[in-house]
Amino acid sequence: MKLKIKKNVLMENLNKVSKAISTKNLIPTLAGIKFDLTKKGLLLTASNNDITIQKFVKVEKKNMEIDNEGVVILQGKDILEIVRVIPDENINLEVVDDAKVLIYTDDERIKYDLNVINKNDYPNVNLEKSEKSIIIDTSSLLDIVKETAFATSNDEARPVLTGISFKINGDILECIATDSYRLARKNIRLAQSVEENYNIIIPGKNIIEFSRILDSSSKEIKIHVFNNKILFENEDLLFQSRLISGNYPPTAKSIPEEFNLIIKANLQELYNVIEQASILTTDKEKNIVSLSTKDNLLTVKSVSNEKGKAEMKMNISKNNDEEITIAFSAKYMMEALNALNTEEIEMSFVGEVKPIVIKNTKDDGLLQLVVPIRTY
Numbered sequence: 001m002k003l004k005i006k007k008n009v010l011m012e013n014l015n016k017v018s019k020a021i022s023t024k025n026l027i028p029t030l031a032g033i034k035f036d037l038t039k040k041g042l043l044l045t046a047s048n049n050d051i052t053i054q055k056f057v058k059v060e061k062k063n064m065e066i067d068n069e070g071v072v073i074l075q076g077k078d079i080l081e082i083v084r085v086i087p088d089e090n091i092n093l094e095v096v097d098d099a100k101v102l103i104y105t106d107d108e109r110i111k112y113d114l115n116v117i118n119k120n121d122y123p124n125v126n127l128e129k130s131e132k133s134i135i136i137d138t139s140s141l142l143d144i145v146k147e148t149a150f151a152t153s154n155d156e157a158r159p160v161l162t163g164i165s166f167k168i169n170g171d172i173l174e175c176i177a178t179d180s181y182r183l184a185r186k187n188i189r190l191a192q193s194v195e196e197n198y199n200i201i202i203p204g205k206n207i208i209e210f211s212r213i214l215d216s217s218s219k220e221i222k223i224h225v226f227n228n229k230i231l232f233e234n235e236d237l238l239f240q241s242r243l244i245s246g247n248y249p250p251t252a253k254s255i256p257e258e259f260n261l262i263i264k265a266n267l268q269e270l271y272n273v274i275e276q277a278s279i280l281t282t283d284k285e286k287n288i289v290s291l292s293t294k295d296n297l298l299t300v301k302s303v304s305n306e307k308g309k310a311e312m313k314m315n316i317s318k319n320n321d322e323e324i325t326i327a328f329s330a331k332y333m334m335e336a337l338n339a340l341n342t343e344e345i346e347m348s349f350v351g352e353v354k355p356i357v358i359k360n361t362k363d364d365g366l367l368q369l370v371v372p373i374r375t376y
Contacts, residue, residue, distance in 0.1 A: 001037050001070025001095040004106075009063045010091055011083050013044055013055045016213040016237065020046040020053040021076035032073040032117040034125075035093070039066060046076060047125050049242075051206050053213070054127055056236040072101055073117040079103075082112055127231060127238050130224040134168065135192050138218045138234065144175050145211040147186050147339040147366050152204030153179035163201035165248040168194055176251055177204060180371075182332045183251060183355075184339060187365040198225055201244040210239045255369060256357060259348040261322040263293060264361060265314065267345045271337045273300045273312035278330035280307040288373055289333075292325040293318065302330070326352045327375045333358075336368035 014033065023031055026049075036043040041058040059066065072095050083091060088105040095101050095116070104111040144164075153161035165176040171193040175186045210232055214221075224231040232239040274289060277300045281287040289302045298316045303309050326349065333356075337345070342360040349356060358368040 002067035003093045005064040007091050017044045017046040017053045019209050020051045022048040029121045033076045034073045036071050038069050052240040054238040134223040148177040148184040149204045149208050150335050151177040151184040160246040163203050163244040166200050168198040183369040185367045206241040256350045261349045262319040263316045263347050265316045277302040277310045277312050280304045280310045287330045289330045290327040324349045327373045332370050
C-alpha cells in the first residue's frame with residue numbers, strides 16, 4: 001500500500017471514524033483504525049463493542065494519489081497525533097513488509113516508522129444494509145437529537161432509559177427520551193411511509209456521537225434496522241450502533257392533557273431569569289428554584305442556606321386568573337427550554353405536584369415535560 005493524501009482530508013475523516021476507537025477495549029486490535037485502499041479511494045473503519053464507523057474517501061480533485069492498493073491497521077491514537085502535528089500539505093503513507101508503515105512528508109524532513117496491527121487479528125466488521133430502509137431528512141434527525149437526547153438517563157441500572165425510544169407507524173416517527181424526572185417527545189412526519197412498524201431503543205450517547213460527525217449539509221439519511229443493531233447511512237458515511245434490549249416504559253399517561261393554567265412567555269427572557277436565579281443554587285440542593293404567578297407577572301426565586309436568596313421577575317400572559325407556585329430543577333428546565341427553537345413558549349400547569357408541560361406556541365411536534373420538586 002502506498003498513498004499520498006492531503007493532510008486536511010485525512011485529518012477530517014480520521015476525526016470522524018476515531019469516535020469508535022477505545023483504549024479500554026478488551027480486544028486490543030479495536031484500538032486501531034483500518035485503512036483499506038483501492039483505486040477508487042480510501043475506506044476508513046473503526047469499531048468497538050458499541051459502535052462502528054466507516055467513512056469512504058473518494059478520489060477526486062487531486063485529494064490523493066494512489067500508487068499501490070492494500071490494507072493496513074494503525075493504532076488510532078498514534079495516527080491521529082501524527083497527522084495532527086505534521087505541518088505539510090501532503091502526507092505519504094507506505095506499508096513495508098506488512099509489518100510497519102512509513103509516514104513522511106514530500107521532502108522527507110518528517111518521517112515516522114510506525115508498527116502496524118496484524119490485520120488478521122482485526123474482527124470482521126459487517127455493515128450490512130437492509131432491503132427496506134427508512135429515509136429521514138438530515139435536518140430532522142439533527143433536530144430530534146438536539147431536542148430529546150439530553151433527557152436520557154446516565155444511570156445504567158435502568159438501561160432502557162439511557163436510550164431514545166424510536167417508534168415508527170406508517171409515516172409517523174415518535175421519539176421519546178426520559179430519565180423519570182423530565183421527558184422530551186418529538187413527533188415528525190416522514191416523507192415516505194414504511195410498511196413495517198418499528199419499536200426500538202437507540203443508546204442516547206451513540207446517536208449524539210453520530211449527530212456530531214454527520215454532514216449537516218447532506219439531504220437525507222437511510223436507516224437500516226435489525227434485531228439488535230441499527231445502521232445509519234449518510235452518503236459516504238456508515239454509522240452502526242447496537243440497540244438496547246427491553247421494553248421502553250409507557251409514558252403517555254404521565255403527560256397531562258388538561259390544565260388549570262397556561263402561560264405564554266418569551267423563551268429567552270424566561271431562560272435568563274431562571275439562569276439568573278439558579279446562580280445561588282447547588283447540585284447538592286438539586287438546583288431548585290420556585291416559580292410563581294400573580295396577575296401578569298412571573299417571579300422566579302431561589303434560596304440557598306449557604307449562599308442567600310435571589311428573586312427575578314418578568315411579564316407573561318395567562319389564559320385565566322388562576323395562580324400557581326411550583327418548584328423544579330433549574331438545570332432541567334433550562335435544558336428543556338434550550339431544546340425549543342422559538343421566540344415564545346407555552347408552560348402548562350395542572351398543580352404544584354403535577355408535571356409541567358412546555359411547548360412551542362405553534363405546534364411543531366415537540367413537547368418537553370419537567371417533574372416538579374416538593375419543597376416541604
